[in-house]
Amino acid sequence: MARNKVTVVGAGNVGATAAQRIAEAGLADVVLVDIVEGLPQGKGLDLAEAAPVVGHDARIIGTNDYADTAGSDIVVVTSGIARKPGMSRDELVATNAGIVRSVVGQAAAASPDAILIIVTNPLDAMCHVAMDASGFPRERVLGMAGVLDSARFRTFIAQELGVSVADVHAFVLGGHGDTMVPLSRYSTVAGVPITELLPADRVRALEERTANGGAEIVGLLKTGSAYYAPAASTFEMVDAILRDRKRVLPCAVRLAGEFGVDGLFVGVPVVLGRGGLERVFEIRLTPDEQAAFEKSAAAVRELVGVLPA
Numbered sequence: 001m002a003r004n005k006v007t008v009v010g011a012g013n014v015g016a017t018a019a020q021r022i023a024e025a026g027l028a029d030v031v032l033v034d035i036v037e038g039l040p041q042g043k044g045l046d047l048a049e050a051a052p053v054v055g056h057d058a059r060i061i062g063t064n065d066y067a068d069t070a071g072s073d074i075v076v077v078t079s080g081i082a083r084k085p086g087m088s089r090d091e092l093v094a095t096n097a098g099i100v101r102s103v104v105g106q107a108a109a110a111s112p113d114a115i116l117i118i119v120t121n122p123l124d125a126m127c128h129v130a131m132d133a134s135g136f137p138r139e140r141v142l143g144m145a146g147v148l149d150s151a152r153f154r155t156f157i158a159q160e161l162g163v164s165v166a167d168v169h170a171f172v173l174g175g176h177g178d179t180m181v182p183l184s185r186y187s188t189v190a191g192v193p194i195t196e197l198l199p200a201d202r203v204r205a206l207e208e209r210t211a212n213g214g215a216e217i218v219g220l221l222k223t224g225s226a227y228y229a230p231a232a233s234t235f236e237m238v239d240a241i242l243r244d245r246k247r248v249l250p251c252a253v254r255l256a257g258e259f260g261v262d263g264l265f266v267g268v269p270v271v272l273g274r275g276g277l278e279r280v281f282e283i284r285l286t287p288d289e290q291a292a293f294e295k296s297a298a299a300v301r302e303l304v305g306v307l308p309a
């Protein structure tokens with residue numbers, strides 16, 4: 001049986017780190033693609049040279065040519081540019097939409113049966129572009145955001161209570177960023193909701209820190225943005241799909257009436273397996289949670305509205 005093949009587009013910080021994790025776990029052969037000549041080849045060779053030491057035998061190459069990506073099981077898209085000083089949000093959306101449209105068009109043509117995992121920001125809007133450019137069904141177009149947001153929430157809860165992250169579960173919904181909806185009553189330590197373990201103002205502070213999690217890292221790094229946790233979160237989705245694990249993970253998917261939203265990519269818990277999105281894991285929300293979720297969906301709708309035609 002041939003080993004699985006994963007293409008990672010964008011050999012920058014997130015892409016190269018995700019490629020490293022996938023290869024080192026022996027999960028798949030990896031093809032790293034970038035528009036810059038030499039960059040993916042150099043990082044691919046460096047990662048391949050780590051294999052004998054790390055002790056895996058996945059093949060990893062870097063390329064500028066989509067022909068090398070043919071027949072991939074999964075295509076991860078991290079290519080894009082970061083927001084530059086003076087650049088408006090709408091300019092960033094337009095630039096990254098152009099990049100995502102171009103790379104997804106080429107990658108989807110080479111791997112018509114692949115599952116797409118979109119990582120480029122602004123995430124939810126880029127998922128719309130990817131679905132349109134690929135023509136893939138919604139089961140095979142997923143956005144990585146919720147796994148990262150919930151990992152951040154779990155980290156902050158564990159630090160606050162002095163417990164292992166292994167015993168903390170967090171539930172987040174909605175778009176990636178400010179309008180994210182952390183569901184604290186379903187966020188637990190060993191099954192106990194954090195709302196019973198912490199005063200309301202501490203819960204709120206952890207929720208807010210989670211929603212600003214990306215900005216906090218940008219503020220510390222000064223140049224560049226987070227990549228270890230985004231790459232680890234991407235890996236978790238790749239692993240759930242390739243090993244058909246039926247993991248329940250929060251992902252951006254195109255809703256078709258679930259949670260009262262139709263035709264928009266928003267983060268919700270889904271069952272991930274070899275078919276990609278196998279089922280939206282729907283839960284009943286309180287009126288306040290539903291209102292926060294709809295506000296989040298409205299923010300995605302607004303961003304999609306400024307996408308270039």
Ligand code: APR
Pocket residue numbers: 009010011012013014015033034035036039078079080081082099102103119120121122224225226227230
């Ligand atoms: N085709 C292929 N690669 C491209 C293209 C393109 N058209 N345009 C840009 N790239 C590549 C860049 O050359 C760069 O190597 O995408 C890579 C992006 O890498 P970084 O700038 O290091 O960005 P990174 O930190 O990896 O973040 C990537 O993930 O989490 C999100 O917000 C983040 O949208 C950003 C993305």
